[in-house]
Amino acid sequence: MLPLSERAAALDGSDVLAPFRDRFVIEDNLLYLDGNSLGRLPKDTVRRIREVVEQEWAHEVVLAWDRWLDTGTRIGDALAPLIGARGGEVAVCDQTSINLYKLATAGIQATGRSNILTDGGNFPSDRYVLESVASAAGGRLILAPDDPTVGDLEPLIDGTVGLVALSHVSYRSGAMLDGAAITRLAHDRGAMMLWDLAHSAGAVPVQLSEWGADLAVGCTYKHLNAGPGAPGFLFVRADLQSTLDQPITGWFGHKDQFGFADDWQAAPDIRRFLVGTPSIVSMAGVEVGVALTAEAGIDAIRAKSIALTSLFIEAVTPLTSHAVAVITPLDPAERGSHVTLRHPAGFQIATALRDRRVIPDFRAPDLIRFGFAPLYTSFAETLRAAEILGDIVKSRSYESFPDTRHGVT
């Protein structure tokens, strides 16, 4: 077999997505492997944000609302095919935790059961929100083992569980769950199924309709490259929309928003899950990020993602003798687009990597995540990052960095 360096060069040479790197602003000499936390800036976003601010807002001021008003559902329709949903089933709005709160509350209310099932490895913000939602309904949050299989979940879904809420790709391990089988199990047990697609949207193909999923939320600032803190999205299956009531009844969810009726009457469609005025400048980043992903094609993105993560795993595997553990599934079909390594000195190693301009991120207590963004990450970069990591781990140069913990990202 060819040496890794030659294989990386060959993979870059035949990479159909390679031209997309030039669609991003990359002027920083960072070996950037944290697109799973914050994606890079697309050049079209520079143009589009300038247009929204310096043309639309500047010259039309309030009159521009004629074109802005349906932004959340318009971009939602563009995003829908990327997650296997249909037009009218997705809206871009609010932050992921707020969307999760709205849909989880609506979901368990509809089932009349008060417990929620998630897994111990789910993102802390998700767990905190789900716990509050269950508790407010008189129930509790039940934790399955991290990155659960159908077999792990099966004994836990009894008649008290109204909602199964899981991250499709784990922020920690990068493990990807079986969306179809778990959704089927939840339904068989009379529970609703909610997927958090924060680490899936734009990174792996998702088939919400095919799975029969009820609800989903997700993030746009990771693999969709929409910009820091850009609004999240939510999905509600079409046939459920008119039957679910979300708790935050703001005017964008009213069936006649500008009628200013005395009473709340929910819109009959996806708009009922909206709340207030969307942040139009941030929405511009979502619009471009979604369009760029659609242009590249989610299947091409997934194919390159698998090749990138496979190369990285192969390159770091020799480091296992230096206390590095790969905690991401080795089977590509079972992982998303980041690879997580564990090392007792994880924080110091992440700091040492940053010092050498390699940007992964650190997750307490001892995890280093390397995210691979097929639209702008090359195979050469991927290999180079693994090599620098190898230098740091083998030389123990990380020991010269203080263990202050809790990085910011």
Added chain:
Amino acid sequence: MLPLSERAAALDGSDVLAPFRDRFVIEDNLLYLDGNSLGRLPKDTVRRIREVVEQEWAHEVVLAWDRWLDTGTRIGDALAPLIGARGGEVAVCDQTSINLYKLATAGIQATGRSNILTDGGNFPSDRYVLESVASAAGGRLILAPDDPTVGDLEPLIDGTVGLVALSHVSYRSGAMLDGAAITRLAHDRGAMMLWDLAHSAGAVPVQLSEWGADLAVGCTYKHLNAGPGAPGFLFVRADLQSTLDQPITGWFGHKDQFGFADDWQAAPDIRRFLVGTPSIVSMAGVEVGVALTAEAGIDAIRAKSIALTSLFIEAVTPLTSHAVAVITPLDPAERGSHVTLRHPAGFQIATALRDRRVIPDFRAPDLIRFGFAPLYTSFAETLRAAEILGDIVKSRSYESFPDTRHGVT
């Protein structure tokens, strides 16, 4: 007395805020009187948004979170003096309706009473949200007469009312309520007091601390000129912060956000009312809008606002013989920075005004609002708008526009 045109010219000549007009991008020939819906674009915002997007995001990517993380509380501290609050009592985050939901839920939970009192003239989104919050607590929303006085409210605050929630300046009538007296009344009756400052912040001096207010929410895209859909803000009095629990327990509210503990533990301070990742690009607009307002000074803004609204009211008063009614209080001490007129053909008149490049807004069923932004509205513009309105009303030229209702803004 001098003719209105000469007085307007004299007022413009002695206007200490006149130089601020040049701090905005104004290239549209609109006679713009809708800053109470969407404020104009400050030139500094063009620069600052470019900097955030094209420098910070582009060149630092995720590393920029080191500077972005406290954005909501940092801008909140800058905003605090504009509403008579102290540092550590204000955060910029989410949308107004979501902030209202969070604080109203926390408020009535703390009092152990389940009814909420507002007024029939409060913004529909506020009424819808408050009704849901009361209902979820097993109570109901009680409606006082529009633009209530202490005397109107007094008989309605019995032992079942946990929260009095009112807009300080009415979106409809422009009436400004007595913040000190109403807060005192609420407290005398054992209720908490929540103020919606959407039409106050940046337009009129607000004295939350002096009033003893418990809670407040507000909007930044109106008189603070922060941009379309920019995040709102919330205020929680310092001594209450550690005692209130808001329902949406996201990671930005955790006392150790990056500790990723299993359990929710609320931050001891204003951060506990945050939820998720703030929209950094939109925050840039808030930062500039707040700074510009602080630079001009809220007292100077208020003085000019009173002069502008007084001139406008005087100029349109002769139109009362043509079925135009001024529904905004004539006493300047009792109004904010917009003037609302009622006319049976309000929608058509608003359309006719737009056709002549005068931009007020229409609120169903028959109200036309004219907003005056002291940082960029001149007295000459104010008078010109009244003259064009007079032409339209007297000539009945508005009759040639269809009555399609529900404008967008």
